[in-house]
Amino acid sequence: MEAGLLNDFVEGPIRGAVFKTAVWHTQRVLGYPSWDQRGPKYLRQANGDLKFAGPFKTDRRINLEE
Secondary structure (H helix, E strand, O other): OOOOOOOOOOOOOOOOOOOOOOOOHHHHHOOOOHHHOOOEEEEEOOOOOEEEEEEOOOHHHHHHHO
């Protein structure tokens, strides 16, 4: 959605979406797996939109923890 891949298929603003996945992917969405600490982190804005906020952890933070 962020990259505009659905723009040719959806008219108007997207009000919601359903994403079917395996239960263990919830851990990844929350940034818990050690192997995906540089994964993308999104924060919900006051108006309900999502905004990219960088990785869950920066390289500096990962180095500090190590």
